[in-house]
Amino acid sequence: MILDPRLEVFATHRTVRQYKAQPLETGHLEQLLFCAQHAPTDATAQMYSFIRLSDPALKARVAKITNNPHIETAAEAFIVCADVNRLQALLELKGYAFGDWSAVAVHFGIGDAVLAAHTMLVAAECLGYQGCWIGGVLGALEEIVTLCELPIGVLPFAGLTIGVPDESPEQRPRIQPELVLHENSYRLPSAAELEEALNRMASITARGDWAQTLSRYFAQGGTMEAREVVLQKVLEQQGFSHVSSDLNALMARAKKAGFPTILVRPTDTGFQAWIEQAGLAHGGEGVSAVAALEEAVQTAEQSLKASI
Numbered sequence: 001m002i003l004d005p006r007l008e009v010f011a012t013h014r015t016v017r018q019y020k021a022q023p024l025e026t027g028h029l030e031q032l033l034f035c036a037q038h039a040p041t042d043a044t045a046q047m048y049s050f051i052r053l054s055d056p057a058l059k060a061r062v063a064k065i066t067n068n069p070h071i072e073t074a075a076e077a078f079i080v081c082a083d084v085n086r087l088q089a090l091l092e093l094k095g096y097a098f099g100d101w102s103a104v105a106v107h108f109g110i111g112d113a114v115l116a117a118h119t120m121l122v123a124a125e126c127l128g129y130q131g132c133w134i135g136g137v138l139g140a141l142e143e144i145v146t147l148c149e150l151p152i153g154v155l156p157f158a159g160l161t162i163g164v165p166d167e168s169p170e171q172r173p174r175i176q177p178e179l180v181l182h183e184n185s186y187r188l189p190s191a192a193e194l195e196e197a198l199n200r201m202a203s204i205t206a207r208g209d210w211a212q213t214l215s216r217y218f219a220q221g222g223t224m225e226a227r228e229v230v231l232q233k234v235l236e237q238q239g240f241s242h243v244s245s246d247l248n249a250l251m252a253r254a255k256k257a258g259f260p261t262i263l264v265r266p267t268d269t270g271f272q273a274w275i276e277q278a279g280l281a282h283g284g285e286g287v288s289a290v291a292a293l294e295e296a297v298q299t300a301e302q303s304l305k306a307s308i
């Protein structure tokens with residue numbers, strides 16, 4: 001395929017992890033931020049923030065805990081965050097109660113954050129810099145929240161480094177375009193196409209085995225399972241998981257009503273919940289586990305009231 005010369009910057013993209021000990025040119029950081037801020041943003045809400053790591057000690061610490069040493073040597077390093085804290089403050093300043101939409105906040109907050117930060121990276125590449133996204137942030141999420149003093153409503157997505165490149169790796173391969181572009185409806189890949197994808201990607205791995213590399217991250221026992229536990233905890237801590245807070249609150253209500261045993265199970269149409277004490281149980285059904293448990297707890301609370 002011949003790339004239109006106007007798209008040349010995309011042919012220059014490489015993730016770079018070795019940087020010269022040189023800062024960005026004067027004025028470039030402001031220009032990169034201008035580009036980032038002019039990425040499209042859902043409902044003009046700009047649900048993201050960047051934490052610029054300019055304190056050398058903080059950079060060094062984040063480099064260590066994310067296992068990405070180049071954070072320390074890059075001219076610029078950022079923690080890219082989904083952010084609905086500022087949006088909530090804006091609304092509350094004018095007397096509006098903030099809505100209950102924590103899953104949507106994850107969806108749009110991360111969407112906005114990625115669009116802005118990747119626009120910044122592409123802009124940096126246009127100026128001759130290179131960079132690296134850092135998902136290693138997920139491996140140190142709780143400490144990063146503490147180190148960067150992130151309030152509720154702010155969730156780190158990843159890190160991003162930008163600097164003057166001191167290595168020039170080959171452009172890394174991608175799977176065949178037919179697997180990522182679907183025509184009107186989703187087309188499942190054939191086994192032969194999957195084999196071809198593995199072959200295309202083999203060269204980026206030391207052993208020529210991309211599946212094995214992927215397995216270290218995504219298979220059973222891989223790093224993502226460990227990250228899942230921490231992410232769920234931090235999602236809740238940062239206010240991005242009302243579902244689990246609702247569940248916790250309902251369980252506390254059931255216990256207070258004298259029903260310490262709780263059973264929830266999926267059915268063909270939704271969920272069923274039972275709360276039990278010796279010889280007595282109340283049930284509920286709903287489209288979600290929360291709705292089913294809510295019904296069971298309400299029934300228990302009503303019968304408790306009636307019996308007083």
Ligand SMILES: Cc1cc2nc3c(=O)[nH]c(=O)nc-3n(C[C@H](O)[C@H](O)[C@H](O)COP(=O)(O)O)c2cc1C
Pocket residue numbers: 013014015016017068132133134135136137158171172
């Ligand atoms: C969300 C995200 C997280 C990433 N995390 C890391 C990381 O923690 N460390 C790292 O060295 N590279 C990281 N990368 C860079 C990828 O490894 C890189 O983009 C991929 O190997 C493809 O190489 P290329 O960007 O040079 O085409 C990340 C990339 C993305 C998009």
